[in-house]
Amino acid sequence: MTHFDEKDLLTRELRERSSDVGGHPIGFDAVRSSARRIRRRRTIVAGAVAVAVAGVALPTGLAVTSAFDPDGRQTPDRIATSPTPDTAPSPAPTPRADGTFPLTVHGLPRGEEAGVRYVIRDAKELETPAGTVDLPEAYSMITPYNDGWLAVGSSRNPEAVIMLDASLEVTHTDPAGGFDLAVSDDGSHVAYTVRESGDRVLLVNAPTDGADVVTWPVDVPGGESLDPVGFLDDDTVVYNSDAGDVMGIARAGGSLTPIEGVLRVDDASEAAGLISVLVSYGVDGGCSGVQDPTSGALLWKSCDHSNLRFSPDGRLVVADASYFDGPGSPTLSVLDARTGEEVVTFTPERRNTVVGVSQAVWENDETVLAHVDEGGDQAMVRLGTDGATEAVTDVVTVRDMSLALWFAEHPRR
Amino acid sequence: MQLVIEGAATGMEREQAAARSTRDAEFEQYMAARQPSLLRTAYLLTGDQHSAEDLVQTSLAKLYLAWDKVQRREMLDGYVRRIMVNENNSLWRRAWKRKEVTTDEVPDRVGTSDRPDHGESSALWEFVQTLPRKQRAVVVLRYYEDLSESEVAETLGISVGTVKSQSSRALAALRERVHTRPILARDGEEER
Numbered sequence: 001m002t003h004f005d006e007k008d009l010l011t012r013e014l015r016e017r018s019s020d021v022g023g024h025p026i027g028f029d030a031v032r033s034s035a036r037r038i039r040r041r042r043t044i045v046a047g048a049v050a051v052a053v054a055g056v057a058l059p060t061g062l063a064v065t066s067a068f069d070p071d072g073r074q075t076p077d078r079i080a081t082s083p084t085p086d087t088a089p090s091p092a093p094t095p096r097a098d099g100t101f102p103l104t105v106h107g108l109p110r111g112e113e114a115g116v117r118y119v120i121r122d123a124k125e126l127e128t129p130a131g132t133v134d135l136p137e138a139y140s141m142i143t144p145y146n147d148g149w150l151a152v153g154s155s156r157n158p159e160a161v162i163m164l165d166a167s168l169e170v171t172h173t174d175p176a177g178g179f180d181l182a183v184s185d186d187g188s189h190v191a192y193t194v195r196e197s198g199d200r201v202l203l204v205n206a207p208t209d210g211a212d213v214v215t216w217p218v219d220v221p222g223g224e225s226l227d228p229v230g231f232l233d234d235d236t237v238v239y240n241s242d243a244g245d246v247m248g249i250a251r252a253g254g255s256l257t258p259i260e261g262v263l264r265v266d267d268a269s270e271a272a273g274l275i276s277v278l279v280s281y282g283v284d285g286g287c288s289g290v291q292d293p294t295s296g297a298l299l300w301k302s303c304d305h306s307n308l309r310f311s312p313d314g315r316l317v318v319a320d321a322s323y324f325d326g327p328g329s330p331t332l333s334v335l336d337a338r339t340g341e342e343v344v345t346f347t348p349e350r351r352n353t354v355v356g357v358s359q360a361v362w363e364n365d366e367t368v369l370a371h372v373d374e375g376g377d378q379a380m381v382r383l384g385t386d387g388a389t390e391a392v393t394d395v396v397t398v399r400d401m402s403l404a405l406w407f408a409e410h411p412r413r
Numbered sequence: 414m415q416l417v418i419e420g421a422a423t424g425m426e427r428e429q430a431a432a433r434s435t436r437d438a439e440f441e442q443y444m445a446a447r448q449p450s451l452l453r454t455a456y457l458l459t460g461d462q463h464s465a466e467d468l469v470q471t472s473l474a475k476l477y478l479a480w481d482k483v484q485r486r487e488m489l490d491g492y493v494r495r496i497m498v499n500e501n502n503s504l505w506r507r508a509w510k511r512k513e514v515t516t517d518e519v520p521d522r523v524g525t526s527d528r529p530d531h532g533e534s535s536a537l538w539e540f541v542q543t544l545p546r547k548q549r550a551v552v553v554l555r556y557y558e559d560l561s562e563s564e565v566a567e568t569l570g571i572s573v574g575t576v577k578s579q580s581s582r583a584l585a586a587l588r589e590r591v592h593t594r595p596i597l598a599r600d601g602e603e604e605r
Contacts, residue, residue, distance in 0.1 A: 006587045007556060013537040014557040018453035021462070026448060026470050028441045034474035140572045158574030159582070179575060223582075224545050242545060324499050328570075354482040354492075358570065376485065402567040412570060 038323075093387040101387040103332060103357070104349035105372050105379040111390035114380060115363045117143075117408040126408060136168055141181050143190055143409045146210030150190055152181050161192050177201035177220075178227035178241075180411040183208075184234055185270045185312055191228035191237045201226040203250055205237050216250040227411070229275075230268030230310075232293065238268040238275055249293060259293065266307050272314025272337055274299070278306065286322060290337055300340035305333055313365045316343060316385065320357065327356030327373040334368065334385050344387050350374070358403055361410045371405060378404045440480050443489065444473055451497065457553045458501045460542045472497040494558075495568050498550050540590055544583055547571075551579040 095101050117128045119138055126133040126142060135142070139162070140153030148165040153176065163172040177193030178201070187208060194202045201220050206213040220226045220241050229238040235252035247265050248258040259265055262277040266288065269275070273294070279301050280287045288308050289301030305319035317337045320329030333345040348355035353375040360370040368383045369392060380392040396404040406412055448469065455465035476493045483492055544552060547569070554565045555576070566573045
């Protein structure tokens, strides 16, 4: 056995290697020029959003466009603080002059509890529509399975797929092949990955009633992770890898069909039979779009949005901005899944605070739940496809950019 | 009356210009103080000088745009570090890098050094460069920046468990590499 401390070796090498780094000092003018270029691009994007939003009729039929206020005055009712979920439906919200709606955690009316499961980090609690579950650990992802739970990643066993019984006792663990799991729309199936050896990962499709699983072996170069992205039907799983070129569709019967010509798959829709993909990249972000996986045809693409996730009915996608700042995406948009047309866009309420969405998931066909950080104040917010917003949790202030909570069945990008 | 209004407007403009100037001076001061350190971290993340400079410039530009919004100044370092790591891990840079890698270009060697190199150092550096991008970010933040596991997790927006697993995988790979290339360990043994 060689006696050496590999941590020290690594630290010393990194320090020595970087000690030689000098290069050309970056001047303030160069930084300011870069900042102007980025701002110009963001302004163009924001302008395009305003034009698009102002001209689109909402699929829910709510009269947002007709309620458009040409003077750009914000409706005072929207930021009232006291309405309760039992009150009569509020009037349709009014967008700002640029056609967008405010993205904020402050001054929102309180809405109902979340309709999806989420983990509260510090309390190690899983909040579900049926009540609170005290977890042994704050699992990275967790979903109901075989009258118990299936989890991926924990602090004690970080790289593992963990099965727990109804009393939350661990019954089985496997080495994980990635960091994510994917759940079918009706919750009847869950997909995850198990590492068989260095470069060999097993993609698993498991009925959540505990019936026999279906597996596909996938070779992933360099020991990279492999993750399920979503389902196209109960028997068909879409997968993705950090290895770059390893992405495809696993079908019943054992076949693996590679997805080609894209850089990454972000989501799959059972209802629409479509996938969302990253198709190209640019200086300050990439271009994403929606693809028909059967024909390989790209239905549309947008260079203003990224990480497109389908609504349960497959008619809409929720999208991040094409670029991220520190805490996450600075805007959130809902687009028509078949055309890419903007339906609604949320942009920061306060100009002097960094706002970022760390995670956003569909709660139902008409509402999105987002975890929003506004200058260190974090909360879960419900965003309607009609532009309405309400608070789902209290505001928690974090000092260190950590996440107070995350959605239990959705990956953190 | 008109004179009063014009005078007020000019005063307001002066105030705005003064505020902008103070803001820029403050940013420049921060930039000058932190740039060498950011460049070193960026170099370790990217593996070459050109990409490192580009990464730092873009990250500082994004920080400049958000300067007024980061109200808690003690969060500046964490904020810019997070921008830098996110930017480096961004899909377009990964894709760009993949395209560059296919040209088989040898990564830049930075400057020159008088320290003796018997081969173990470059072998170690080669090892670092083979690490998957996220794992490499964990290694750099943990073992170079000396951040705690929870600080690394916060910077990367991942769980502490993932930080643990990624760093232990990197160390395991290094250990395995040492068994096949014992020269890597020589430095450490000589010092004992």
